[in-house]
Amino acid sequence: MIEVDIEQRLGDFTLAAKFTAPATGVTALFGRSGAGKTSIVNALAGLTRPTRGRIEIDDEVLFDSERGIDRPPNRRRLGYIFQEHRLFPHYSVKGNLRYGGSGGPALGFDEVVALLGLEALLARRVGDLSGGEKQRVSIGRALLANPRLLLMDEPLASLDAARKAEILPFIARLRDALKIPIIYVSHAMEEVVQLADTLVLISDGKVAAAGSVEELTSRIDLRPLTGRYEAGSVIRTVLRGQDKSFGLTELDFPGGRLRVPHLDLPLGTALRLRIHARDVVLALAPPTGLSIRNSFAGIVAEISPEDGPLVDLRLDIGTPAEPVMLWARITRRALADLKLGLGSPVHALVKTVSLERPSPVRGGTLEL
Amino acid sequence: MIELSPQDWTAVALSLRIATVATLVSLPFGIAIATLLARRNFWGKTLVDAIIYLPLVLPPVVTGYLLLITLGRHGPVGAFLADHFGIVFAFRWTGAVISCGVMAFPLMVRAIRLSIEAIDRRLEDAAATLGAGPFWNFATVTLPLALPGIIAGAMLAFARALGEFGATITFVSNIPGETQTLPLALYTFTQVPGGDAAAWRLTLISVVVAMAALLVSELLARGIDRRIRGMS
Missing domain, CATH: 3.40.50.300 (P-loop containing nucleotide triphosphate hydrolases)
Structure with missing residues (x-):
């Protein structure tokens, strides 16, 4: 210490x-x-x-x-x-x-x-x-x-x-x-x-x-x-599997699994991902007929008090024991139309993640 | 080519010996005092500063007289040294070393102090975080970086010691072969009829020696400067 x-x-x-x-x-x-x-x-x-x-x-x-x-x-x-x-x-x-x-x-x-x-x-x-x-x-x-x-x-x-x-x-x-x-x-x-x-x-x-x-x-x-540097969230994941047939790597976090394009890393590797708030899309129901594969159920835990056209929502997509925070940035208009409030259940769709760890050499942005 | 008389040679050799010894002996003290003045704040620093620089502003004869009454045979310090250790400075060449050293000291301290003050102390901080204790830090960072100033200070002191007249003649008199340095010999020649030729010879020698000293210090300083600035 x-x-x-x-x-x-x-x-x-x-x-x-x-x-x-x-x-x-x-x-x-x-x-x-x-x-x-x-x-x-x-x-x-x-x-x-x-x-x-x-x-x-x-x-x-x-x-x-x-x-x-x-x-x-x-x-x-x-x-x-x-x-x-x-x-x-x-x-x-x-x-x-x-x-x-x-x-x-x-x-x-x-x-x-x-x-x-x-x-x-x-x-x-x-x-x-x-x-x-x-x-x-x-x-x-x-x-x-x-x-x-x-x-x-x-x-x-x-x-x-x-x-x-x-x-x-x-x-x-x-x-x-x-x-x-x-x-x-x-x-x-x-x-x-x-x-x-x-x-x-x-x-x-x-x-x-x-x-x-x-x-x-x-x-x-x-x-x-x-700072508002690229408002977003940082999520710790562990590499738990490789999907050879589709060339995907499975990264687990409490309460969910992200599939990203193949990463040449051993099983068990701890990876830190950064998900920008602007890369998160919200839906009220589990999406169907959509190309985005990474979707996580969660609830709205916090709404930023903003007057501008954009608001940031903090979602909890983890488990009760281990909450995982995910920020989403949507328009205030969308917030009103979807009638979202604290505790509302939502589905978060993630389009892109940035790999921050284990090392910036292997880092970069991954399109999902 | 000018012919030097044995008396001329004696004076030149004596001058060089006295100036060299005075410079070398006072150098460690000069570095210590300069470091103290550049780096430490202590009670009475202004006083120490003033005492060090005193020979620079006092008439040399006064400095010589002060040396005579303290270090002379009957002076308190002189008597003590003579009685207990058999060390005598009065009317000896070693006494001339002291008067030359004292007169040159302020110039030496000033040059070294300025170069120490110019050192980026953050380098010493870096050395400390790398495990260097105060002494090692001083020896491996401060001292090498202050080297141009130390050489300049030593050369200034050497030149000043070569030319010392007033304090030397007052303290240790003008004894050929013992305390008659080049300036004293020159002065003696000007006081006797027909001494002009000898005075001229010694004048020329003085110019040559001074030029050589300047040249050597310039070359040394340049070489070291290049090493320190990290240019190959």
Whole structure:
């Protein structure tokens, strides 16, 4: 577990952050710029000292103002990947990589170099590298210091779209292959949805909410913070079968089964799907004579209070024990014509899903 | 080609030795003080700052006289050192090292301090997160990045030490072969009839030595700068 409860004055800005997150997978600290995300990560790394509070990672206290504990940054074993790479200009790529150590038993120098594709860069000088290469080297440098946790402060923010697409798969690979817990600071929801399991929403130096990505992105009251980025829902599924005759893959979630075009993945693979609200069509009765095959029965759980022509409906298509939230965006006219209200039974038809996990390399949009 | 008399050679060799030793001995202190002033805030920092820079603004004779009354045979520090350790500075070449070192110190500290202040501290933060303790961090990040400033500071100090006159003559007098450095020898020649030719020779030598020092420091700084900026 990562337990953070800190207060810190930074000029006329007060940070008062308290959250716990599992020390597995990716935890995203999400919020606007200036919300205090970087300050939290700096306090975690020990680069700044909170005025009061406590930081604990896996039962190891790194900071405790009451007990007078303040482990210096060099003894915290937290890898920090900065927004602006911060490579040492007076060392070669190899010198930078080796600065913090040569890795641990599980992950040595050669493995890290191979993982990040750095073979051809080793002898180069830092000044000759492109932005994306620099960020890859800085990830490798942090990994080789054998950290228990990686802190990433908007590692993609200073890169253009092409470079982002170059780095994102590497980060996903760290998460999946190395099982190193990552705290990922971002103000881009598309990165968060692709990478993170846990989401901590930061606003004005405080934690507005913390929970799973699926839960928080489907909460209407958090919309002002999560943004209206491609309003939609995130659903966890497990690959349960392959329909060879039609070339379909069956993905199960509590209370339903989605059939998507063939995915070359082993049975049991956990997959996270993103379904845009605009790709969900509602019907009052189970549809017949329609080409859409993925249809799920559910009830209307929430209706967004909107005055515009469009409204968002939150549907529960799961089981009573395990609710599964699905957002649908329809016109206010349709809402009135279908006489939909809270608790109305509906059938949700899904036209397209985006595969967010297990890895953006295999991701993309699937037409159903 | 100009012919140098044995006395000229002695003065030149002595000057080079004194300036080199003064620079090398004061360099560790210069780096330490410059780091302290650049990186730490402590009570009395302004005072330390003022004392370090004092030789730069005081008349050199005053500095020499202050050295004489503290480190001289009868000075409190000088007497203590002579009685307990047998170390004597007065009228010795080592005393000239001290006066030259003290006079050159502010220039050295200033150059090193500026270069340390110019270092991106975020690089040191990065090194700390990679496990570098304060000393290792300083040795592997701060020091190499400050190297151009350290070399510039050392060269400035060396040049200043070569030209030191007032403090040296006041503290350790003008003894040929012991404390008579190049400027002192030159001054002596100008005070005797027919010394003009010798004075000219020493003037030329001074110019050559100063030019050589500048050239060496420039080449060193350029080489290091290129390495640090990461350009091959």
